[in-house]
Amino acid sequence: MATDLNDSADPGEARARTRTATGALYRQFVGPMLASDEGADAEQLSQLSLQALGQASLRRHWPLIRGALDGLGAELKRPDPRLEQSLFGCRFSNPVGLAAGFDKNGVAAGIWHQFGFGFAELGTITWHGQPGNPRPRLFRLAAERAALNRMGFNNVGAQAARRLLERQGLPAAGQRPTVLGINIGKSKQTPLELAPDDYASSLELLAPLADYAVVNVSSPNTPGLRELQEEGNLRRLVERLRRTPGCPPLLVKVAPDLEDDAIDAIARMAYQEGLAGVIAVNTSLDRLGLEQRRLTQTGRNLADEAGGLSGVPIRRRALEVLRRLRATAGPALPLIGVGGIDSAQVAWERIAAGACLIQLYTGWVYEGPELVPLILEGLGDQLSRHGLAGIGQAVGSNLPWLE
Ligand SMILES: Cc1cc2nc3c(=O)[nH]c(=O)nc-3n(C[C@H](O)[C@H](O)[C@H](O)COP(=O)(O)O)c2cc1C
Secondary structure: OOOOOOOOOOOOOOOOOOOOHHHHHHHHHHHHHHHOOOOOOOOHHHHHHHHHHHHHHOOOOOOOHHHHHHHHHHHHHHOHHOOEEEEEOEEEOOOEOOOOOOOOOOOOOOHHHHHHOOOEEEEEEOOOEEEEOOOOEEEEEEHHOEEEEEEOEEEEOHHHHHHHHHHOOOOOOOOOOOEEEEEOOOOOOOOHHHHHHHHHHHHHHHHOOOHHHHHHHOOHHHHHHHHHHHHHHHHHHHHHHHHOOOOEEEEEEEEEOOOHHHHHHHHHHHOOOOOEEEEOOOOOOOOOOOOOEOOOOOEEEEHHHHOOOEEEEHHHHHHHHHHHHHHHHOOOEEEEOOOOOOHHHHHHHHOOOOOOEEEEEEHHHHOOHHHHHHHHHHHHHHHHHOOOOOOOHHHHOOOOOOO
C-alpha cells in the first residue's frame, strides 16, 4: 500500500531492480565523491561531466562516439508506448525530463535522449551573458540527499547559447528524439521594470530552437526576480512574451515558497492566459527544518546562508504546491512536477497528484543515470498493476503505489 515518502531520504525501494554497467560505474567512481559534503567540489564535478557531454554532443556522429552513445542509450532507454504523451503540441516519448540548471548553456542538447530522458530543459539563459555569484556557490548536503545553490544564472547569454545550439546541428523542433525546452530568466543588470523586454529578446532569439519555453520567475538567486510571480507582473510579462514572434508553447516555473493564494492566482492566470503549463517547483528559500544544519565548507548554518535548497527536503512542499495548482486550475492545465524526486515511487506519487511530466535534478545526481530507467520501469509496472492503458490515465488519479 501507499507509504509516506516525504520525509524519507532513503531511495532504496526498487533500486535493486535495475542494474546497468553505467549505474555500477557511477556508483563505484562518483558515488564515493557524493557520499560526503567535503571532498570533490560539487560545481567542479558537474562542470567536468558537462564538458565531456558537450564534446560528445558536438561529435555524436563520429563512429566511435556514436557507438559509445548508442551503447549508453541501449542501457538507459526504456521505450514503452504506454509512457508516451502528446502535450501542448509536443510528443513526449516518456514523462521523465532533465530539470533546468544542469545544462544551462545547452551544450549537451544533442544527447540527452541517450540518458533515457523524454525531455530536457536547457537554461536558465539570460539575454546578457553573466558569470553568476562568487564561488563556492553549490554545496552538497549528502546526508539529506540535498543541495544548496546560489549560482545566480551563470550562463553565456542568449546569443552565445544560440550559437552553441546551432553548432550541434540538432534536428528541427518536432523531429528530435527528445523534446527540448528552453528556460529563460532575467539578466541581473536589467532593472525589474524592463524585465519583459529582456525576457522577450532571449525568447525571440531562441524560439526557433525550442519545443517549449519556460519563464523562470522563481529563482531565489537573482534579486527581485520572484516579484515577477505577483499576478499583475506575471500577467504583463506573459502577455508581452506571447506577442514575441515565433513564441513556442510557454510555461511558467514557480517557487515552492509561495503562499496558497499566490499559487491560486498563478493557476488562474495560467489557465486564463492559455499558458501551456506550470512547472512546480524551483529551489526553496525556506530551510524546511534544516536551519541549524552547518555547511561544512563555510562553517555557517543554513539559516545564515543565501541560496535555494533542492532535493529530498523540498519534496513534501513540492507535492503540496502541485496539488494546490491542480485543485485550482483543474485537469486541463498541464503541470510539470519537480523537487525531491529520486525514485519511481516518488515519481508515481507526483503523477498521481496531477503532474503530466516530472523532472529530475538533485536526485539524478545522487542516484546516477540509472535513476531514469528505474523510474520508467517503475511507472510501467504501476500501470500494469492498476490495469491502466497509458500514463495519461494515471495523471491526477491519486492512485497509490502498489507493492
Ligand atoms: C545547482 C542547481 C542549479 C539550478 N539552476 C536552475 C536554473 O538555472 N533554472 C531553473 O529554473 N532551475 C534551476 N534549478 C532548480 C531545478 O531545476 C529544480 O527545480 C530544483 O532543483 C528542484 O528539483 P530537485 O529537488 O530534483 O533538484 C537548479 C537547481 C540546482 C540544484
